[in-house]
Amino acid sequence: MLPGAGRPGGSPPPFDPLDSPVRSVTVKPVSLNGARVRLDLTILIPHLGFLAEGALLTAEVCALALVGSVLLGMLVAIARTSSNKWIGRLAFAYVDLFRNVPFIVQLFFFYYGLPEIGIYIDAFTTGVVALSISGGAYASDAIRAGILAIDNGILEAAEVSGLSKRVTFTRIVLPIALRTSVRPLGSVLINMILTSSILSTITLNELTGQAKIVASDTFRPFEVYVVLLVVYAALTYLVSIGISLLHRRLNRDLVEQVS
């Protein structure tokens, strides 16, 4: 509300407990003085190698977890479409459980909880396993949707031609399912890259972990986190470009023009 607007002339403004404090906060240029806003990225040059190490670790963890979660997602998707009631239920329980528990809680359970019962896993392995398990729950959804969308007639054609269940799955079901599920799987992967930043909480110094260290060493968190924002955005952007290319490749029959 503008000062004085709509008020009867002369009379003092009615007391509005919400109005004045809010206005004073938003209007006052608190920390926006020139000196502190200046972005000086050159101070990070000595730390670039260190940050790159972190980025590499992020890429490694995510690449392994991608493979892990897609494999797990496939197995679980098969289990969820299985005719065996108990296998199906078990798979559903897994998916429900890991989608409904915060990732950081899963991670702490694996890293800090399991040693209590004598199971010790190093931080890197824990990170890959935890990301694979939680990513697998989402990946199985994407793959299952792709499998269920396959026209039954195609499966019958494979069946009557005598193809084994295994060949039918690897040569027909999976490639057709991936045509549609590659995009949702891409979202799962991008989410995984973002989630991997949480691994810094179990002493795994991936990109975010290294950045925290640089920020506290240099006392320049602004510069450090600006770079972090850009690097994560670039990483996920590259991945989504890759996914688009893969999608085109898998659906090439629909892309190529009839000659």
Place this chain on the structure above:
Amino acid sequence: MIKVENVKKAFGPVTVLDGVNLVVNPGEVVSILGSSGSGKSTLIRCINGLEKLNAGRITVDDFDVSKPKDLAEARKRSGTVFQLFNLYPHMTALQNITLAPVEVLKRPRAEAEAEGRALLASVGLGDRADAYSSQLSGGQRQRVGICRALAMKPRYLLLDEVTSALDPEMTAEVLDILAKLAAGGTTMVFVTHEIEFARQISSRIVFLEKGKLLVDLPTAEFFAETGGLAQPRVAQFLSKMRKD
């Protein structure tokens, strides 16, 4: 020989095949006629093992389709062509054709591909080997579907309304190929609504009505006043089909 003995098939409370007997000898072309819902597709699906029988027996060259260890052998002996083609969409025409010969019959890939190309050429698609299903017309897809079945060198070809999803011009393309196959001695079980075509290529015609095989006669007799036409249901069916 395909032998269908006293086959019963029901979906829940609905009896779809009710004691069907049929023998198809090598070299014969047997057309199955009957109105919609009479059980023609179900009979084909029982022969290739896609549906389980409730009673009776079906053997393909003495291999019982109800016995799991016989089914694979029975399926090697029959090839199915589908109404809606059911091509594998992520594979080229040639890959559609060579998949089963390589994976099931363990044929060397190069041989399977050479044969596949020859098959495609024989149906006028020599230049479309690398096209995907979505890049082919309906008639071309069905011709690939026929090649896919033939690539397994089946003794029997099962065809379920293979032209009913096609316009007249494409139907002619496909029927032309089937006529050549019939003339070449390919054994066929042919479900169709193309009465005139069935009359030209069939050695026998059977008429299915509400799950029962009402008539099973050599083609000429089926269309004779004293033969099939003596059955009121057949006469009614034929006159209705001819009007459409």
